[in-house]
Amino acid sequence: MRFLTLILLVFGPWVQAQNTPVTSDSLDVVLDEVLIVAAKKAKIETDMKMAVSVDEFLASSDNISFVKRGAYAWEPLLNNMSTERSTITIDGMHVFGACTDKMDPVTAYVESNNLSDIDIKSGQEGSLNGATVAGSIDLKRKSTAFGRAKTWDGAYQTGFEFNNKQFFNLGNMSYSSDKLVVDASMSHRKADDYSDGNNDEVDHSQFTKFNTSLGLAYKTSDLSSLRVDAIFDQANDVGYPALPMDLSLSRALITSVAFKQFFEKGLVKVWDSKVYFNAVEHYMDDTTRPENLVHMDMPGWSTTYGLISKVNLKGENYTAEIQLNAYDNLSIAEMRMYPQDRSERTMFAYSWPWVTTRYAGLSMSNAWDISNRSQLNFGGSLGVNYNYSKYIEFNRIFHPEASQEKTRFLPNVYASYQWDNQGFNFSIGTGYGHRAPSVSEGYGYYIYNSFDRYDYIGDPDLENEISYEVNASAGFTHKKGGIKAQVNYFYIQNYIIGRILSAGSPMNYQSVGVKGYTSLDYATLFNFSLNANYSILQNVHWKGTLTYARGLDDNQNNLPFIRPLSYQTGLHYSYRKFGIQAALNGDLMQVNYSPEYGEDETPSYTNLNVSADYSFYINNYKTVVQIGAENVFNTYYSTYADWGNIPRMGRNFFTSLKINL
Amino acid sequence: MKYAIYLLLAICAMVTACTVEKTDYDAEIATDTTEYFDFEEVTTIKKGDYKVTIEALNGTLYKGYNEIHIIIVHAQTDEQIKNADLAFLPILTDANGNKSSCPHEYSLSYDAINGYYQGYSVFTNASSTTSSWDLYIDFAIGNDLNKLVESVTVEEQVNKNLNMTAFTGQDNNQYFIALVAPQSPDVAKNDLVAGIYKFIQPNQPAGDFPDPSQYTYAIVDDHSLLLDPRMPEPSMGNHSSPYNENLTQGNDGLYHGVVNYTMTGNWTLNFIFQDVNGKTIKGTEVPIDFTPGIEGKKSELYIDILF
Numbered sequence: 001m002r003f004l005t006l007i008l009l010v011f012g013p014w015v016q017a018q019n020t021p022v023t024s025d026s027l028d029v030v031l032d033e034v035l036i037v038a039a040k041k042a043k044i045e046t047d048m049k050m051a052v053s054v055d056e057f058l059a060s061s062d063n064i065s066f067v068k069r070g071a072y073a074w075e076p077l078l079n080n081m082s083t084e085r086s087t088i089t090i091d092g093m094h095v096f097g098a099c100t101d102k103m104d105p106v107t108a109y110v111e112s113n114n115l116s117d118i119d120i121k122s123g124q125e126g127s128l129n130g131a132t133v134a135g136s137i138d139l140k141r142k143s144t145a146f147g148r149a150k151t152w153d154g155a156y157q158t159g160f161e162f163n164n165k166q167f168f169n170l171g172n173m174s175y176s177s178d179k180l181v182v183d184a185s186m187s188h189r190k191a192d193d194y195s196d197g198n199n200d201e202v203d204h205s206q207f208t209k210f211n212t213s214l215g216l217a218y219k220t221s222d223l224s225s226l227r228v229d230a231i232f233d234q235a236n237d238v239g240y241p242a243l244p245m246d247l248s249l250s251r252a253l254i255t256s257v258a259f260k261q262f263f264e265k266g267l268v269k270v271w272d273s274k275v276y277f278n279a280v281e282h283y284m285d286d287t288t289r290p291e292n293l294v295h296m297d298m299p300g301w302s303t304t305y306g307l308i309s310k311v312n313l314k315g316e317n318y319t320a321e322i323q324l325n326a327y328d329n330l331s332i333a334e335m336r337m338y339p340q341d342r343s344e345r346t347m348f349a350y351s352w353p354w355v356t357t358r359y360a361g362l363s364m365s366n367a368w369d370i371s372n373r374s375q376l377n378f379g380g381s382l383g384v385n386y387n388y389s390k391y392i393e394f395n396r397i398f399h400p401e402a403s404q405e406k407t408r409f410l411p412n413v414y415a416s417y418q419w420d421n422q423g424f425n426f427s428i429g430t431g432y433g434h435r436a437p438s439v440s441e442g443y444g445y446y447i448y449n450s451f452d453r454y455d456y457i458g459d460p461d462l463e464n465e466i467s468y469e470v471n472a473s474a475g476f477t478h479k480k481g482g483i484k485a486q487v488n489y490f491y492i493q494n495y496i497i498g499r500i501l502s503a504g505s506p507m508n509y510q511s512v513g514v515k516g517y518t519s520l521d522y523a524t525l526f527n528f529s530l531n532a533n534y535s536i537l538q539n540v541h542w543k544g545t546l547t548y549a550r551g552l553d554d555n556q557n558n559l560p561f562i563r564p565l566s567y568q569t570g571l572h573y574s575y576r577k578f579g580i581q582a583a584l585n586g587d588l589m590q591v592n593y594s595p596e597y598g599e600d601e602t603p604s605y606t607n608l609n610v611s612a613d614y615s616f617y618i619n620n621y622k623t624v625v626q627i628g629a630e631n632v633f634n635t636y637y638s639t640y641a642d643w644g645n646i647p648r649m650g651r652n653f654f655t656s657l658k659i660n661l
Numbered sequence: 662m663k664y665a666i667y668l669l670l671a672i673c674a675m676v677t678a679c680t681v682e683k684t685d686y687d688a689e690i691a692t693d694t695t696e697y698f699d700f701e702e703v704t705t706i707k708k709g710d711y712k713v714t715i716e717a718l719n720g721t722l723y724k725g726y727n728e729i730h731i732i733i734v735h736a737q738t739d740e741q742i743k744n745a746d747l748a749f750l751p752i753l754t755d756a757n758g759n760k761s762s763c764p765h766e767y768s769l770s771y772d773a774i775n776g777y778y779q780g781y782s783v784f785t786n787a788s789s790t791t792s793s794w795d796l797y798i799d800f801a802i803g804n805d806l807n808k809l810v811e812s813v814t815v816e817e818q819v820n821k822n823l824n825m826t827a828f829t830g831q832d833n834n835q836y837f838i839a840l841v842a843p844q845s846p847d848v849a850k851n852d853l854v855a856g857i858y859k860f861i862q863p864n865q866p867a868g869d870f871p872d873p874s875q876y877t878y879a880i881v882d883d884h885s886l887l888l889d890p891r892m893p894e895p896s897m898g899n900h901s902s903p904y905n906e907n908l909t910q911g912n913d914g915l916y917h918g919v920v921n922y923t924m925t926g927n928w929t930l931n932f933i934f935q936d937v938n939g940k941t942i943k944g945t946e947v948p949i950d951f952t953p954g955i956e957g958k959k960s961e962l963y964i965d966i967l968f
Contacts, residue, residue: 249680281680281681283680283681293895293954294897297681299681301683332683334684335924336684337896337926338896339894339896339926340895344927345692345925345926345927345967347892347897347924347925347927348689348926349848349924349925391848393847393848393849394848396850397850397902397903397904397921398903400850400904446923503903503904504901504923505899505901505902506898506900506951507923507924509897509898509953510953511951512951513951
């Protein structure tokens, strides 16, 4: 749905352009308009807070929840499914974290000031960038248009959060001329340990993050441009209170070169091709945890090369995107244990034994306006996924017959119908798709999961996970407000999950046993959300969200990390240059928890957040200051998805200042 | 634009140069093990018209199992002497002058395909200032009986994967278990090969030295060696591996089984040695619990390895 809006937004101006006489000048304008619309679509900020991290921004979406292992790098769950089941991309580029313990989801390697938008697609509609079950999260980078009226543009944000003494500085600038565009950003965040609702410090929850990005676009002709992009991200000294280890350094370099060609006539409007390279390195560190019995080094590396080539088609009442997507990823993770007597021989094994993943897929998404009121969206992809484990002997210890190479075919299809009339709208859709096991699920070797305290072993010959999905929504919008209900239901065959193995014994000293990734016959997942907003007065707006989910395995037992009934409600009041927001959010008690996967009953909680902002001008530069407080009542709580029940942050006052240059 | 690309390339180069080097896995698993494939000359003895060459892996005799190749050639014609009756007896002399032997193949048979006489010797001690090894080799070519004695040096076994153990079983027999393979294990499923021998008590008084009847050793047949590999290091908490297979005797007389090593480091091969009827001759069950911080308890019969 969001995707569709984006397409419409991008192509809206084109439709108009075709009715006007075509001159080279007006084409320039058109090209620029397209880019402007795309770039200015959204801001990375929430109602509550204008200076948010990428994680906080994602958290404001209905179908995203988070597994939190500390204050940094939360793992986004889409439709209550873990990251293996969703495709997370940056401008369509595949990036894979280098940590076996999921300390570094892809979202940890970007910063809010180099993104323009985050595009979330639920279920098989997200298969455009690669095979998926849960959907896709595409992080869209900022890209300024050519020949903008304002040659130089920029913003600077700074702020302080009192609870964990987080101090951040975010700056970005752009230059735009007829031929050349430069986008640059730089940011730095540094935070100490946070305190929970009992005012106790949560040890090992500090972080430091530096991120910078540079994008250069050059207009090679009236209708084409070349763009080079790079993001560099570095995090140092990051604590993970829920894990037995911290992070000493993680670094990512994400680069791409793209060539875009627009076409004046015909069905094909844009042809956009990109080659990319990214390298992620991640070094865990347990020297900060003297209580650990065993000292271990656990470095990880992930290197990806890829290609995306896509064309956008636009007919009278038909739009489509066809995309070719290919990548090659090499994931390596090592584990070296040190005996108490350090002069003795160290113990070494690979937790990812040099696993190569190659994927090539052709995908298509189509939108067909059947009438003014109804639209049909359909599409699909066909991918080939190839895996190769260089040191297959590791995998063969538990799976003696494991194949070193494995090729899978991954089909994905979806269709949905939307109808809209006089404020009423509804949609109904369905999807079918396969996904390949992730590197950990397929080739992981003694990956310690501190949540259920098992060592996990991958199985290279797992079957594809197959998802059958239906979704529906119904809503009503009025000039004073709107309401919308959405449901989706997934029936997932060969659902991959860890099951206790009778063979083998733990390797990590905290572990209680060994689990192997196996396929359940099936699992089912149901997600529901209800959104409403209403303008009580011209300057008083109300918004509310209710979500509910249920996940069951083939024995009708609960799946882990399924969000209980949760709610968010907020009021926004604005008066001249002042804005005041108050929001209440919480989860009900988690009744349907899964003891088998280390979950326990999580009590309910409610949080109140408030903030106020004021806008003014300093020398014609628009400036906004904001102050606020999160968890106003200083509630001590942890949510269903807090790894090891670590408590969340207690009362946190925050301040921020933003100057638009 | 060009400048920017150069800048990007420079950043690329800087970042792809990782701060922590990836482990060279082949070097990692070869740290404490050396694999020898070639038989080289240990020594050559001239005796009458003949030259006798003794070969072993790496040209060195080590404590533990040694496959031995002997080549006899005519000193003048360089012609290989085939099918001679060849007897081989290693004798250890200790500080007090006591003589003993070790498991060995006494009558060596000629391997026509490879052109040598093949046998083995499981040296139970390395040579030292107080103990020395001599090889007594007799060979008869027709009626021409040649006897020779040669002092050899037996080196300490540096590769723990070829360790051996000697013990007295509950049946009061003296047994020897020597590891033969793998020389350099992998973190993988490894074929584990061991030789099992016993000393045959002489039933008649000693004749003239060296009297082979006093130094008889035999391959133990049809017994079994139950295997439970574990990492004894306290931090490893008695860690073990799945899908190991007990050792049973193969056609080559050696015992074959499977050991899975889940990571490099110190491992203990805990054994229970049983006779044909499943009666335990030596060895005890070890705890199977995962006990972090506590050193793993070993069986009464074990061999430590390291790789």
